[in-house]
Amino acid sequence: MSDSLPVFRYHADPIATGSIVSSPKVCRRCERRRGYIYVGPVYGDGELDEAFCPWCIADGSAATEFDAEFTDPDGVGDHGSWDAVPPDVVDEVSQRTPGFSGWQQERWWTHCADAAVFLGRAGRRELEERWAAAIPALMVEAGMEGETWRDYAAALDAHGSPTAYVFRCTRCGALGGYSDCH
């Protein structure tokens, strides 16, 4: 039905994360029915929800023509609390990478002076089964340890609240991220 999806350096599998879904919708930018549509956040003028195909995000045309961003650039590196990254990396994440939906303003984890790869939302089960290596960084980010962390971690839910957002460093492979709640 469709070409394989474009490769996003900072969002490895946007179908698995739920940011891109199979859809018969026509893309607002290329006006073609590509079989997939982006359903994550869009910051821009007008009604741009579920408007773009992955190819028009990847090539930057959706961002350019609609003055749209898919992640707030201020959230990339989180105002300096994480590693600073070059402006072209901020542009690639905010303008040419599918975003993801968080409970609060989304933040894009950075490490080793690069934006990290978003792997997905995680609850207790996902952390235990796939991403246990992210736990130390999540604890630091949440400012919790011991019993407090254990209670909080037990409540983490990929589809509920609180939720963890897990990333992998492009350079050293470390896992990290943050969590929030509604």
Ligand SMILES: [Zn+2]
């Ligand atoms: Zn398109």
Ligand SMILES: [Zn+2]
């Ligand atoms: Zn790193």
